[in-house]
Amino acid sequence: MPPIFPETVLRTDRLLLRPFTAADVEETRAACSDELTQQWLPLPRPYTTEDAAAWCTGVSHHLRTSGDGIHFAVADTDSGRLLGTVGLKKTDWPARVSEVGYWAAPWARGRGVMPEATRTVGAWLLGGQGFQRLQLFAATGNTASQRVAEKAGFQKEGVLRNAGYVHSGRVDLLVFSLVPDDLAGN
Template sequence: MLHTERLLLRPFDSTDIPDTQASCSDSLIQQWLPLPRPYTMKDATSWCMNVASALRESGDGIHFAVTDSPTGRLVGTVGLKKTDWRARTSEVGYWVSPWGRGNGIAAEATRAVARWLLTDQQFQRLELRAATGNTASQNVAIRTGFHREGILRNAGFVHTGRVDLVLFSLLPEDSAVTVMHSGG
């Protein structure tokens, strides 16, 4: 579990199923993530109860339910994937529930995971990839302190087809990580 000023990042559990289903059915999330369409209660149950923990156990990454500390309600997710333990690199991804948008949740949760990965776990590189048309996700990367590296042509896919991705990275020596580590 990871804590921020407003959020608790914890493993998914059965209480997250309804909010996961509602969030992953949202048109904006469906626009940028190739999730099942329609996203059913069965899909949400599978993610919350099996898939998220299986990804952690396989070593591929770890996916946190991002919850509002006072209420405990799911407001999004942040997770690591494509983890290379030998190279000490991983990729971060996230989505925010419709009822949580516009409050800096993605940036706050991503900062918490980045701090944990790059300082506590001593990883050497964290990547973030966002579709070129997904300006909200790119803004999260910039607000979190990631550096824009370039365009990965035809590297992603969404329901409408292939998309170019903007590649961002964060390294342990980056000033954003130093600030995060010192409590800022």
């Protein structure tokens, strides 16, 4: 059995990062059906209520217990409303390297939610979990995602040609990383 991340809840002043539950199904369906989400993530199309239920109550949890990573629902601390998700995947335990991915719900965009959530997960991973590198891939055309990486403190490393895929075809990916030295002083 590979190692697994512990079931975890993280908090900032305005955000609660917690496991998905059945209560997140409708907002997840709406967010994953959104045009911008569908443009940059190769999610099922159409994204149905059944897809959302499978993610919220099964797949997102299985990906933690299988050792692949950990997926957080990002909710508004005050209202409890789902704002997005941030998750770790393709974790290389011997190398202490993982990869972060995210989407923000259309009703939550433009408020810096994902930079804050991504930074929070990065600090948790590179701090208490003892990891050495968190990598992030964004299509060269996805400027909003590149801004998330920059605002969360990641450094840009280069371009991986033809490395990604979205519904419209193959894309070049920019690779960013966050390492423990990037967090020094925070």
